[in-house]
Amino acid sequence: MDEEQKMLYLDTLKEGTTPFDRFVSRADMKDIVDVPEPRKLIDISILKLLKMIGRDHTTRFLPIIGEAGAGKTHLYWALKERQDDLGCYIVYIPSPPAPVRMLFHIYSCLMNELGDFLLKRVASTLIKRYGGSRQSLDPFGIIKIKRSSREIQRLARKDFSGLQSEFVRTLITYYMKAMHWKLAERWLLGEALSEGELNKLSVSRVIEEDDISIAALKVIAQQVDRPIIFYFDELEIPYRSFGSEAEIRLLSIQKRMYNEISNSLIIVACLADIWPRITEITDSAMRSRMEMELELQPFTLDDTENLYKRAMEVFWDENNVPSPPAPYFPLNEGVFDLVFQKTKGNPRDTIKMTKVFIDQILYDEELFDHLKEKVEFIAKARGQVAVPSSQPAQEPSPTAPAFHEMGEKILTDLDEIIDAAVKKKEEEFEAELAEQIQVTPASTVSAAIDSILTFAKERGVDVKVDFDYEFTIAGKNKSINAFLPGQKIGIDIPTIKSFDKSGGVAAYYAINRLKQAVSEGIIDHACLIVPRETAGKKYSMIREDLGSKLTLIELNQEEAKDLIRNAKIIPSIKGREVARLVFKDLPLEPPSLETEEQPEN
Incomplete structure (x- = not known):
C-alpha cells in the first residue's frame, strides 16, 4: 500500500462514522454488525422454542442473562434481523419509565414497532373467517366483500366476548374502512379520544386500561400468523428506579401474559448477578414453567x-x-x-x-x-x-x-x-x-415527583411516594400515578402522546379518578398534569367541582421536556409548581445563577 492510499483510507476514517463510534446497543438504532458465534446455543434454543410454539401455540418464558455489555440488547437486533427466517415477529419492550399502566406500555411498544402491519394481518384473518371471499378492491382503497362490517362484527361476537369483542369490533371497522374508521385507527394506536368520539365507535373506554390492553394482546397473539417474541430488556431497572414493588408488579404482568396470551415467546434479559434475586421473588409455579436460563458468553x-x-x-x-x-x-x-x-x-x-x-x-x-x-x-x-x-x-x-x-x-x-x-x-x-429527552406520561410524572424530592432533600424533609397507587371504589379497582401518603396528595396524568395536543377523553378519565379519590377521602388534594390545550364539557365540570382541592399543571411539549431535564438539578417553573403542593412557601421563579456575594461597604 503506497502513501497516497494510506492517506485516502485514513482520511475516510476521520470523516466517516465507524461501527465502533457507538458501543452501547440501543433499541432505536439498528446494530449493523453481528458476531453470532458466542451465542450459538442461545440461537438454537430460541429456534427450537419457536418451532414448539408454532405447533401447540403455547407460550414459553425464556430468561437470558449476562454481564453488563455482554450483548443482551444486541441479541434483540440479531433476532430482529432474522425474524423472517425464524418465522416470528419480535417487539422490544424497554423497562417501563414508571411503574404505571405497564400492560398499556407493552401494547404501545407493539403498536410502535408493528402497529399498522400487525393490525391489518389480524383483521385480514378475521375478515376471511367471518366475511366470505373478497370480491374486489376499489381503486380508492375501499374493501368490498360479501358481508357488511356490521354483519361480520355480529358473527365475530360469537367467538369473542367482553372486551375482546370491543377490540375486534373496532379492528374490523378500521380494516374495512367503515364509518369512523379513522377514529378506530386512533383508538387502536392508543390515542386519546373525546367522549363523543368514543360514542361514535360504540366503545366504552380507552385502550390504556389494563383489562382492555390484555384483551387486545390476546386477540393479536391468537390471530396472527406467526408467534410473537416479547423481548423484555433490562429486567433489573424497575427495582433500581422505583423499588421492589415496581419489580414485583412487572413480574406479575409477565406472569399474566404467560398465563393468558397464547402463541408467544416471552424473553426477559437480565444482568447475571441480579437474576438469583429475581428468581427468589418469583413464585414457585412460575419458576417451574420457565425455561432454563441461558447466559451470553464473552468473545x-x-x-x-x-x-x-x-x-x-x-x-x-x-x-x-x-x-x-x-x-x-x-x-x-x-x-x-x-x-x-x-x-x-x-x-x-x-x-x-x-x-x-x-x-x-x-x-x-x-x-x-x-x-x-x-x-x-x-x-x-x-x-x-x-x-x-x-x-x-x-x-x-x-x-x-x-x-x-x-x-x-x-x-x-x-x-x-x-x-x-x-x-x-x-x-x-x-x-x-x-440531550435526547423522551417525553411520555410516565417520564413526566416521574419528573414531577423528582422535583418534589429535590426540594425535600434540600430542606431535609422525608417525603414518601407510592407509585401506581391502587384503591377500590364500589368494588372496582382504580389507580393513580402517584400518592403522597404523608400529605394525602394524589397525582395523575392522562395517557397521551404529546403535550401539544388536547388530553381528550384520557384527561377526563384521569380527572375523574382523582375526583373519586377525593370524594372517598382517599386523598385530600388532587394534582392533574395535562396538555395546555385540554378541554371538554365533562372535564371542565369536574375541574370546577374540585375547585381548590385541585392543582392543575398545564404543559406544552417544550415545558414537559424542561420539567424532565431539570427535575433532579434545578427544577423548572413547572417543577416548582408541583413541588409547591408540599412546600407552600416555595417561590415559583428559580434562583438567579449569579450567586457571588457583594463586597461589604
Missing part, C-alpha cells in the same frame, strides 16, 4: 478479530471505498491481543477499546509511534506463544518468557492512557443521551 480472541474485520468491511462499503489490502488496517493483529487481555472478551468493552486505538492512531502521532513499536513486537511473537483463542495454543518457544514480560509491561504502560480514553468516550456518550 474469544477470534471473535474479537472477526468483529473488527466485519465492522470495517461494512464501513468501507458504506463509504464506497475498496477494502484495504491489509484486513486490519489501520491496526494489526497485535492490537487484538491487547484488547482481548484487557476486556476479557466483553463485547461492549471490546468496541470501546478498539475505538480508542483507532482514534489514537488517527489523532495522536506520538502515541501511534509508541503503539506501533509494541504491537509489531506482539504480532511477530504471535504463534510462538500461547495466547487466548478459540484455536489450540501452540507450544511456547524459548522467546515466550520475554514476550510475556513485554506484554505485561505494555498493558501496564497503556492502562492509564486506555482507561482515560475509554472514560472520555463514555462521558461523550452519556452527554449525547442526556
Whole structure:
C-alpha cells in the first residue's frame, strides 16, 4: 500500500462514522454488525422454542442473562434481523419509565414497532373467517366483500366476548374502512379520544386500561400468523428506579401474559448477578414453567478479530471505498491481543477499546509511534506463544518468557492512557443521551415527583411516594400515578402522546379518578398534569367541582421536556409548581445563577 492510499483510507476514517463510534446497543438504532458465534446455543434454543410454539401455540418464558455489555440488547437486533427466517415477529419492550399502566406500555411498544402491519394481518384473518371471499378492491382503497362490517362484527361476537369483542369490533371497522374508521385507527394506536368520539365507535373506554390492553394482546397473539417474541430488556431497572414493588408488579404482568396470551415467546434479559434475586421473588409455579436460563458468553480472541474485520468491511462499503489490502488496517493483529487481555472478551468493552486505538492512531502521532513499536513486537511473537483463542495454543518457544514480560509491561504502560480514553468516550456518550429527552406520561410524572424530592432533600424533609397507587371504589379497582401518603396528595396524568395536543377523553378519565379519590377521602388534594390545550364539557365540570382541592399543571411539549431535564438539578417553573403542593412557601421563579456575594461597604 503506497502513501497516497494510506492517506485516502485514513482520511475516510476521520470523516466517516465507524461501527465502533457507538458501543452501547440501543433499541432505536439498528446494530449493523453481528458476531453470532458466542451465542450459538442461545440461537438454537430460541429456534427450537419457536418451532414448539408454532405447533401447540403455547407460550414459553425464556430468561437470558449476562454481564453488563455482554450483548443482551444486541441479541434483540440479531433476532430482529432474522425474524423472517425464524418465522416470528419480535417487539422490544424497554423497562417501563414508571411503574404505571405497564400492560398499556407493552401494547404501545407493539403498536410502535408493528402497529399498522400487525393490525391489518389480524383483521385480514378475521375478515376471511367471518366475511366470505373478497370480491374486489376499489381503486380508492375501499374493501368490498360479501358481508357488511356490521354483519361480520355480529358473527365475530360469537367467538369473542367482553372486551375482546370491543377490540375486534373496532379492528374490523378500521380494516374495512367503515364509518369512523379513522377514529378506530386512533383508538387502536392508543390515542386519546373525546367522549363523543368514543360514542361514535360504540366503545366504552380507552385502550390504556389494563383489562382492555390484555384483551387486545390476546386477540393479536391468537390471530396472527406467526408467534410473537416479547423481548423484555433490562429486567433489573424497575427495582433500581422505583423499588421492589415496581419489580414485583412487572413480574406479575409477565406472569399474566404467560398465563393468558397464547402463541408467544416471552424473553426477559437480565444482568447475571441480579437474576438469583429475581428468581427468589418469583413464585414457585412460575419458576417451574420457565425455561432454563441461558447466559451470553464473552468473545474469544477470534471473535474479537472477526468483529473488527466485519465492522470495517461494512464501513468501507458504506463509504464506497475498496477494502484495504491489509484486513486490519489501520491496526494489526497485535492490537487484538491487547484488547482481548484487557476486556476479557466483553463485547461492549471490546468496541470501546478498539475505538480508542483507532482514534489514537488517527489523532495522536506520538502515541501511534509508541503503539506501533509494541504491537509489531506482539504480532511477530504471535504463534510462538500461547495466547487466548478459540484455536489450540501452540507450544511456547524459548522467546515466550520475554514476550510475556513485554506484554505485561505494555498493558501496564497503556492502562492509564486506555482507561482515560475509554472514560472520555463514555462521558461523550452519556452527554449525547442526556440531550435526547423522551417525553411520555410516565417520564413526566416521574419528573414531577423528582422535583418534589429535590426540594425535600434540600430542606431535609422525608417525603414518601407510592407509585401506581391502587384503591377500590364500589368494588372496582382504580389507580393513580402517584400518592403522597404523608400529605394525602394524589397525582395523575392522562395517557397521551404529546403535550401539544388536547388530553381528550384520557384527561377526563384521569380527572375523574382523582375526583373519586377525593370524594372517598382517599386523598385530600388532587394534582392533574395535562396538555395546555385540554378541554371538554365533562372535564371542565369536574375541574370546577374540585375547585381548590385541585392543582392543575398545564404543559406544552417544550415545558414537559424542561420539567424532565431539570427535575433532579434545578427544577423548572413547572417543577416548582408541583413541588409547591408540599412546600407552600416555595417561590415559583428559580434562583438567579449569579450567586457571588457583594463586597461589604
